[in-house]
Amino acid sequence: MMSGSPKEFGRACWNEVYNRIIGAVVFLDDNSAECLHWDGGLFNLLTGGAVAVKSLSPFECAKKEHKKAVFITQSTSTQLQTIREIIRNSDFVHCILISCMSLDVVYLELNEGKDVTDVVSAGKAFTEATKQLEGMLVEWMGKKQCSTEVLHVPIFTICPTNAVFLTPPYQKIYPLFNGNLTPESNSIDLYTLSSEERSQVRRLASGLNSMFESMNLKEDVFYMGVYSSLVAGVLENSPVCLARRKNCTNPVSLLIIDRTLDLCGVTSHSMECVLDKVMSVLPRFPGHSNDVAVDMSPLCVANNCTNPVSLLIIDRTLDLCGVTSHSMECVLDKVMSVLPRFPGHSNDVAVDMSPLCVANIISHPDDIQLSAGCLYHADDDACTQTFDYMINKSQKEVMFDLYNKLSKIDVQKSPGPKTLLKVTPLSIEKIVIASKGNYDIIGKHIGVLQQALGVVQTLKSPKRNQMELVMGLERQVHQSLAASRDSTSVLHQISQLIKTRKERNLPLENLLALITHVYSLTGTEVSFNKQHEDTLAEMLSVAIFEDHKTLLSNPDPGMATPEGCAEMASKIMKKLKDVSQMRKILNKYTSVLKASESGLGYEYVGVLQQLVHEMTSCERPELTDLRHRHDGFKDILRTGFKSEKHIIAYKQLHRSMITSGVDNTLIIGSTKFVNPVEAMRDALAI
Structure with missing residues (x-):
């Protein structure tokens, strides 16, 4: 049995923070701020006693009367330099540094390039890091009478549901080896990675170790993939992890699986x-x-x-001299000539209020600056239930759930949910719009209104038609591959799609996601025609040249030339070939395109789904692709397991566990939620 859950672990971490913020100015980095959002948000800090909350930025500082600061940070070298600038530009006498990263890892990074083997082996890294950081804070404050505190609070998880946790600080971690999808050598250890990649592995392993310690878990580590073997190695051999396992008593099995072994699910538009x-x-x-x-x-x-x-109405054309003159005697004339009109008004101006706000803003299509709404509301149980439904229930069930909750606040008294056979985006939108301008209602039910608007805007978006078109193309690809694996014309078909993408209103990034899906799906089972691959590269080169401003967030000047685009297309093709080779290291799970159970056509069955099916099978087949530091395979199903996967696979895994009849607790962890385009960008480094 586990002691607590990932959600309880995260809440306990934030409670530790809330105990230290009374009377303090709180500075948070972006990742910690995202974690805070999923625990209740900004008001948790303000109601907990913080006098101000600011972003961890070198351009921030505190008022002279504020003497206490709390820094919540991942403790990277850049963030420590930022803290130095904030302290030097403020007048603090009491500084608390809350490191979300374990101090033994921070110690290694502070002393990069130095021989600290003896300190680490003796288990003194944590203490030495504390001394170093406290010394830095004292030096930066520059006062004889000052106090400092450095502590580790492992804030790195968010829990969308009780069975899923994500890690915002590690959102950029990806199975790369010096920037490549595949390692250059068969002999891999931490020191074959770049310094940044090595730090990411240590940080991820350290975060998991902190969570396991809080939950009193003693894990058996299983892994699949080269990158996962490195994370597993740190968890198995780090002195801190070894010491923790001696004291923890609840057995658990941890499965770590390389994302790149199976990119089909995350690049699929079938949602x-x-x-x-x-x-x-x-x-x-x-x-x-x-x-x-x-x-x-x-x-x-x-x-x-x-x-x-x-109103005094006078024919303006009787005298146009005054109104066309730029000679302005009063302040109001100057203001009216400079600032934009208040939306919908002709006699008042719109004043930008963002300098007084701490919330992020988005641009409205009409360029009206509004604070953005969001989906998750930790302090509203009804909203957390709806968010859970968005993952675990069908679209029909989500729509009825929203309609049911909205009908309780409906000022126009729409038909009750029991009398409806179908809930459409229009019927949801009608109830939401009925609350327009009624800020008393909006304030009391802001969470469900934001969720309803999010779902309506999604289902009414023109992008949905694009998604459905690509989804149909995916199905055609699956059948083409199943029918002719040796001499498939799939790449030729995709090349034509790229050529005609604008007539079909298909963004290039979605087609790149489709191509990534195809290469991961086929793996080593299909050898594509070289002529077709060359044609695809040519089409990509032309398309990148035409669409580089929308495809790339920061386009290189070389992308404005055909030669630069051809080079990028060549790199993409190399990455795609690497993607197709990722399952070459496996014995059993090399194929993910299986004959459908209905006997009609073929369907995608992911690597992890196949693994879970065999793990829960009564026949107990040998799991040759799942590695363990010891020979043999322990009774993994007695203890439950954790793994890393995408939202769709989460439903499939739960289905496999439930139908297996095995009494297990399943927790799924990943670095972040991704959509097909984001998964493609991660894999192809675009």
């Missing part, structure tokens, strides 16, 4: 759950990797003035 659809259509919430920005303008009104006014 079973509502959350996948929302994540693929709406933009990310500013600064976040796991929530979306919802346009809140449908709930806002600008024209709400009711006071009567008397």
Whole structure:
């Protein structure tokens, strides 16, 4: 049995923070701020006693009267330099540094290039790091009378559901070896990685170790893939992890699996759950990797003035001299000439209020600056239930759930949910719009209104038609591959799609996701025609040249030339070939395209899904691809297991576990939620 859950672990970490913030200015890095969002948000800090909350930025500082600061940070070298600048530009006498990263890892990074083997082996790295960081804080404050505190609070997880945890600080971790998908040598250890990649492995392993310690877990580590073997190695051999396992008593099996072994699921546009659809259509919430920005303008009104006014009406054309003169005597004339009009008004101006706000903002299509809404609301049980439904329930069930909750606040008294056979986006939107301008209702039910708007905006978006078109193309690809694996014309078909993408209104990035899906799906089973691959490279080169401004966030000047685009297309093709070779190291799970159980055509069955099926099988087949530091395979199903996967696979895994009849606790961990385009960008480094 586990002691607690990942959600309870995260809550306990934040409670540790709340105990130290009274009277302090709190500075958070972006990743910690995202974790805070999933624990209740900004008001948890303000109601807990913080006098101000600021971003961890070198351009920030505190007022002179504020003497206490709390820094919540991942303790990277850049962030420590930022803390130095903030302290030097403020007048603190009491500084608390809350390191979300274990101090033994921070010690290694602070002393990069030095021989610290003896300190680490003796288990003194934590203490030495504390001394170093406290010394830095004292030096930066520059006062004789000051106090410091350095402590480790492992804030790195968020829990969308009780069975899923994500790790925002590690959102950029990816199975890479000096920037490549495959290692150059068969002999791999931490020191064959770049310094940054090595640090990422240590940080991820350290975070998991902290969570296991809090949950009193003693793990057996199983892994599949080269990168996962490195993470497993740190968990198995680190002195800190060894010491923790001696004291923990609850057995658990940990499965770590390389994402790159199977990119089919995450690059597929076939989306079973509502959350996948929302994540693929709406933009990310500013600064976040796991929530979306919802346009809140449908709930806002600008024209709400009711006071009567008397007007003197004069024919303006009688005298145009005064109004066309740039000679302005009064301040109001100057203001009216510079600032934009208040939305919907002709006689007042719009003032940018963002300098007074701490919330991120998004741009409304009409360029009205509004705070973005979001999907997850930790302090509203009804909203957390709906978010869970977005992952685990069908679209129909989610729509009825939203309609049921909205009908309780409906001011227009729409038909009750029991009388409806179908709930459409229009019926949801009608109830939401009925609350427009009613800020008392909006304030009391802001969570469900944001979720409803997010779902409506997703289902009504033109992008949904694009997703469905690509989904249909995927099905055609599956059948083409199944029918003719030796001489398939799939690449020729995709080349034609790229050529005609604008007529079909298909973004290039979605077609690149489809290509990545195809190469991962085929693996080593299909050898594509070289002529077809050359044609695909040519089509990609032309398409990149035409679309590089929208495809690339920061396009290189070379992308403006055909030669630069041809070079990029060549690199993409090399990455795609690497993707197809990823399962070459496996024995049993080399194929993910299986004959459908219905006997009609073929379907995708992921590596992890196949693994779980065999793990829960009564026949107990040998799991040759799952590695363990000891020979043999322990009774993994007695203890439960953890793994790393995508939202769709989460439903499939749960289904496998439930139907197996095995009494198990399943917890799924990943670095972040991704949509097909983001998964493609991670794999192809675009």
